[in-house]
Amino acid sequence: MSKEWDDFVLQSKGGSVHQLSVWKPFQETIPGRGPVKGWGMRNKAGKIVATTFVVKMDTGFRGKKWWYSARGPVFDDEKKGTELIDFVAHELKKKGGLFWRFDPYVHIQARARTATQNYQPTDTLILDVTKTNEQLLSEMKRKGRYNINLAEKKGVKCMRIAGKTVSEKDLNDFWDLNNETTNRDAFSGHEKKYYRNFLKLISPYADLFFAEAEDGTRIATAISTFAGEKAIYYFGASTSNPEYRNLMAPYLLQWTMIQEARKRGCTTYDFLGIAPENEPTHAYAGISEFKWKFGGTRQTFAPGQEIVFDKKWYWLYRIAKKVR
Numbered sequence: 001m002s003k004e005w006d007d008f009v010l011q012s013k014g015g016s017v018h019q020l021s022v023w024k025p026f027q028e029t030i031p032g033r034g035p036v037k038g039w040g041m042r043n044k045a046g047k048i049v050a051t052t053f054v055v056k057m058d059t060g061f062r063g064k065k066w067w068y069s070a071r072g073p074v075f076d077d078e079k080k081g082t083e084l085i086d087f088v089a090h091e092l093k094k095k096g097g098l099f100w101r102f103d104p105y106v107h108i109q110a111r112a113r114t115a116t117q118n119y120q121p122t123d124t125l126i127l128d129v130t131k132t133n134e135q136l137l138s139e140m141k142r143k144g145r146y147n148i149n150l151a152e153k154k155g156v157k158c159m160r161i162a163g164k165t166v167s168e169k170d171l172n173d174f175w176d177l178n179n180e181t182t183n184r185d186a187f188s189g190h191e192k193k194y195y196r197n198f199l200k201l202i203s204p205y206a207d208l209f210f211a212e213a214e215d216g217t218r219i220a221t222a223i224s225t226f227a228g229e230k231a232i233y234y235f236g237a238s239t240s241n242p243e244y245r246n247l248m249a250p251y252l253l254q255w256t257m258i259q260e261a262r263k264r265g266c267t268t269y270d271f272l273g274i275a276p277e278n279e280p281t282h283a284y285a286g287i288s289e290f291k292w293k294f295g296g297t298r299q300t301f302a303p304g305q306e307i308v309f310d311k312k313w314y315w316l317y318r319i320a321k322k323v324r
Contacts, residue, residue: 005040008048009074010228014106017205017227018070019053026201030194032058039091041084050075050084052102059098061317067092069102071120078108085110085307093309098317103304115304116318121273121284122303127296129231129262129269136258136295144251144293151252155214158256163203170208171196174237177221181237185286195235198223206234209257211249220249224257231261232270254294274298 002021009015017023028034033055040051052073057066073088075081085108092100102112103120127136137145161170175192182189199206205227211220220238224231238250261269271291275282277298282288308314 004048005038005051008040008051012074012076013229014071014076014104015074015228016071016105016230017202017225017232019051019072019074020202020205020227022202022205023070024053026197027053027055029197029201032060037092037095039084039088041080041087043080049077050080052084052088054088054092054100056097059317061320062313064313064317065097067097067100068119069100069104071105072102073104073108075104075106075108078106081106081108082110085112089307089309096309098310098314099306099308101304101306103301105301107302110305110307112305112307115306116321118304120301120304123274123276123298123300125271125274125288125291125294125296126299127258127269127271127294128267129258130267133259139295141293141295144295147248147251147293148255151211151248154247156211156219156247156249156252157214158209158211158253160256160260161208161210163199163206163208166196166199166208170210171199173210173218174208174221174223177218177237177239178235180240184240187283189235195223198234207260209253209260211253211256213244213247213249217244219244219247220253222250222253222257224260226261226264226266229265229267230270231257231264231266231268232272233257234272250290251293258294269296271296276300 006020009019024036027036036053036055038053040048043049050073052069054067054069057068059066073081073084089100101115174195178189199208206223206225209222210218213219222236223234225234239245258269273284274288274291275284
């Protein structure tokens, strides 16, 4: 069943790594999440036409729970997608929980309200990797091309490590660079075991990348996924050492992952989140400046939607969140 499910998701325009069967065991390792339930729909010929995984989430409020479908449901026919949403909402209401939030790539008109919070970015930068390298380079900002060339001239080398083969040393090197980055840029990351499980359990769709200086020091790192037509740049980090920062390794590392996306048959490379238009103080503003140097086009998705199951506790929960 998992192969049939995954084949449908990988071939669907709305499919992504978030709705593959490997996403279920990974989510169930995260504290405060799980179990993960899955529902699908077949047509009269027995072919799968819509699917979704739904993760049970802890609100952190009075022991109440909610449900979440990351970039789901997956469907190619909106009517079937709507039918699946109605069915799953009916089933989830019986299982308890305040609400169900979903945010498919393909917008759907459902009997739902706009979500109070988006776990997935509404704006992202998409690179069309069906283009030739010459086209991709010509459409970059001049500084992007310059920094890729500079890193190569300075002897920076990049490598890919398949998620399932990542060693404890590899993970520690990633973790050290991640800590340098979160401390430098003042944002929060995840626990080390989160990244370990991401790489091991989402394999063969998740890979770890490193950029090394000529002396062998690992100075930049990233985790990306490659599933169906979609490559997604998930996590990135780099050294704070000024000597190594001048080598511009993150630029060459991105170019390496773009090449991997092309090699794996992906058609798009998603930089996973940029600041919305006309929001210069947005949390993604700084990283957006880096991402835009690679060219690409902005894609804006509809915000998530929520179906409320328990109106009383839902509104009490929302009030409590605002107070906090």
